[in-house]
Amino acid sequence: MNVLSGKIASVAPSGDLSLVKVDCSGILISVILIDTPDTATYLKVDMPVKLMFKETEVIIGLGSTHQISLQNKLDGPVTRIEKGELLSKITIQSEAGAISSIITTNAVNQLGLEVGTLACAMIKTNEIMLSE
Amino acid sequence: MIVAALHKKLWSSEGEMNLEVEFSLEKGDFLTLYGPSGAGKTSILRMLAGLLNPEAGSIKVDGKTWFDANTKTNLPPQKRKLGFLFQDYALFPNMTVGQNLCFALSKGQNAQIVEELLDIMELRAMTDRKPDLLSGGQKQRVALARALVPQPEILLLDEPLSALDGEMRSRLQDFILEAHQRFNLTTVLVSHDVGEILKMSDTMLVLYEGKILKRSTPADFFSNKAVSGKFQFTGEILDITQQDFIFVISVLIGKNLVKVVADESDIRNLKIGDKVLVASKAFNPMIQKL
Numbered sequence: 026m027n028v029l030s031g032k033i034a035s036v037a038p039s040g041d042l043s044l045v046k047v048d049c050s051g052i053l054i055s056v057i058l059i060d061t062p063d064t065a066t067y068l069k070v071d072m073p074v075k076l077m078f079k080e081t082e083v084i085i086g087l088g089s090t091h092q093i094s095l096q097n098k099l100d101g102p103v104t105r106i107e108k109g110e111l112l113s114k115i116t117i118q119s120e121a122g123a124i125s126s127i128i129t130t131n132a133v134n135q136l137g138l139e140v141g142t143l144a145c146a147m148i149k150t151n152e153i154m155l156s157e
Numbered sequence: 158m159i160v161a162a163l164h165k166k167l168w169s170s171e172g173e174m175n176l177e178v179e180f181s182l183e184k185g186d187f188l189t190l191y192g193p194s195g196a197g198k199t200s201i202l203r204m205l206a207g208l209l210n211p212e213a214g215s216i217k218v219d220g221k222t223w224f225d226a227n228t229k230t231n232l233p234p235q236k237r238k239l240g241f242l243f244q245d246y247a248l249f250p251n252m253t254v255g256q257n258l259c260f261a262l263s264k265g266q267n268a269q270i271v272e273e274l275l276d277i278m279e280l281r282a283m284t285d286r287k288p289d290l291l292s293g294g295q296k297q298r299v300a301l302a303r304a305l306v307p308q309p310e311i312l313l314l315d316e317p318l319s320a321l322d323g324e325m326r327s328r329l330q331d332f333i334l335e336a337h338q339r340f341n342l343t344t345v346l347v348s349h350d351v352g353e354i355l356k357m358s359d360t361m362l363v364l365y366e367g368k369i370l371k372r373s374t375p376a377d378f379f380s381n382k383a384v385s386g387k388f389q390f391t392g393e394i395l396d397i398t399q400q401d402f403i404f405v406i407s408v409l410i411g412k413n414l415v416k417v418v419a420d421e422s423d424i425r426n427l428k429i430g431d432k433v434l435v436a437s438k439a440f441n442p443m444i445q446k447l
Contacts, residue, residue, distance in 0.1 A: 026423050059387050059439050077384065080420050109401030114420075125420065127403065151440040155385040 027083065029054070029076045029122045036068050043068060045155065047076055049121035055096040056153040067157045075156040082152040083126035085115060086145040087136055095147040099124060103142045108133065117146045158183055159311070159343060162214035163204050167367065169195035176200055176211075176367035184219075184310075187337055187344045189354045189375065192364035198347045201364075202313045205345065206241055207234035218311070239311040240304030244320050246296040248288040254299050255284040261306035274302040277339065278332055294325035298332060305336055312337065314346040318353065324412060330356055351379055351391055352411070387439035394431045397424060408435055 031049035038061040045056045045068060054076060062068045084095065099119035107114040113133045115126045124146045138144065159182040167174050176197045182188055190198040203209035205216065207223070210231065216224040223232045248257050258271045275281050278298045288296055297317060304312065314333065318326045330353060337344050348354050354361060355375045363371040363378065371378070392410035399405075404419045406427070417435055419427075427433065 026420060057440075058385050060385060065385065079418075081418060107402050109403070112401060112403060114402050125422075127420070151438060154436065154438060 027076075027078050027080060027124050029124075031074060031076060031121070033068065033070055033072045033074055035070060036062060038062060044150070047074060047155075049076070052099065052119070052121040054099075054121065054148075054153070055150045056155060057150045058155065067155075072157075077154045077156055078148055078152050080114065080125045080127040082148060083124060083128075084147040085117075085126050085128055085132070085136065085138070086147060087142070088145065093147070096150050097148040097153070099146045099148075100143065101146070103138055103140055103144050106133065106138060106140060115144070117144055119146060158219060159205075160215075160217045161201075161205065163201060163211045163216070164213040165200070165204070165209075165211045167197065167200055174367045178362070178364070178367070178369050179214075180362060180369065180372070182343055182345075184343050185341055186360060187346070187358045189346045189348055189358040189361040190364060191348070191354060191361050191378075192370075195366070196364040197367045198364055199315055202241075202315055202345060202347060205237075205311070206239060206313055207232060207237050237311075238307070238309050239313055240307065240309035241313045241315070242297075242301055242304050242317040243315050244317055246288070246300040248296060248299055248303070250288055253285050253287055254280055254291075257288070257299060258303050258306055261303045263307055266307070270306055270308060274305055277335065278302040292325075294321055294329060297321065297329055301329070301332060301336065305340065308340070310341075310343060312342045312344040314344065314348075316347050316349070319348075319350070323409075326350075326353070327411075333357065355379060384434075384436050385438075386436035388437040388442055390435045392433060392435055394427060394429050394433055397427065397429060406433075408433060410435065 029049050031047040034046045034048040034053060037044045041059055043058050043061050045058060046053045047056060060068060099121055101117045101119035103115055104118045105116040108130050111130060112127055113130045115138060117124050126146055162179040163176060165176045167176050178201060190201060192198060200209060204211050211226060213226045222230050223237055224230060252260065258274060262268060275284060280298060280302060283291060318329050321329060334357060346358060358375055361373055361375050361378060362369050390410045392408040394406055395409050396407040397404055402421055404424045406417045406419050408415050408417060
């Protein structure tokens with residue numbers, strides 16, 4: 026599991042949902058939750074929170090100018106690659122912290138990923154959990 | 158309504174401890190006492206039952222004084238209208254199920270209640286059997302029925318189901334809940350099982366070293382403010398297998414075996430037999446009509 030620390034920068038509730046933006050070392054990460062400041066009291070600006078998401082939900086791209094719906098894009102160099110027969114684990118050192126991703130080994134080969142490659146880790150807003 | 162103020166010096170494995178608790182319960186409440194061993198849970202049950210006397214304080218039930226240290230009032234256990242169920246069934250081995258229940262009738266009490274309980278607890282088919290021939294779950298059902306024969310107003314449960322396996326436990330919980338509702342009981346349960354506490358009780362006291370740390374609803378206490386995911390279950394790890402750097406963890410949740418893919422960093426502190434929280438966001442699961 027990837028864990029990043031940050032503090033809440035904004036909360037936009039609508040019905041039962043909220044779009045929460047979390048500031049992780051200056052990078053804003055968006056999270057959608059089935060909670061509002063009424064149901065979860067910690068949803069307040071400046072509250073410290075942890076962001077949690079699985080390695081298997083992190084998408085890897087090259088460059089950072091993708092026309093893509095994903096809101097959370099974190100650039101950084103690849104610092105580690107572990108290749109298995111089917112799956113590989115890539116670690117990217119982003120400004121928000123180290124992020125691991127598990128993608129197919131075929132994808133690693135197609136993208137030509139190596140240690141040092143500048144890559145972009147992307148996470149959908151609905152794949153991130155918050156923890157107080 | 159129960160109003161209790163219980164003060165007593167106790168000796169636990171950790172040494173001396175001052176039990177100091179005050180609480181009240183409405184008729185029909187289902188309360189769980191929760192806390193580590195040595196927190197005073199069983200002592201509280203024993204004081205309510207009259208098996209252990211507080212040094213100071215009082216117990217009043219529906220305005221009647223059961224115990225008062227100041228006036229030296231102390232109603233004996235048999236005059237307190239309560240039933241007690243322990244982990245140990247304590248059935249008479251030489252008596253049949255029916256005889257075990259009848260033995261609990263008080264003098265002059267109508268035996269109709271025994272018939273009613275045999276039906277409610279689904280014991281009819283084993284009325285003439287002796288306890289030795291029953292399974293653990295059946296024995297505990299008999300013990301529960303027997304505790305209800307004197308038609309108590311308060312039911313005290315001291316980890317009564319902790320020796321039973323998951324499915325049996327769940328059935329017994331249903332029987333206890335049915336009895337609680339049908340006889341309009343006020344029930345106090347000692348339990349460590351989170352699922353059980355959430356299912357059974359509407360309020361809980363969190364105890365630590367003889368003091369009440371918190372009074373809360375189980376949903377609030379256990380609602381895992383820890384993570385925001387709305388798809389959360391607790392389970393037990395049955396197996397961990399590794400494929401390259403990926404770990405597949407088999408977790409028993411209730412009666413269902415589920416598998417969770419985990420990273421090396423997740424499994425560092427995990428071993429087979431551990432209780433774990435399995436969480437996902439409400440966005441992920443698919444739902445289909447069966």
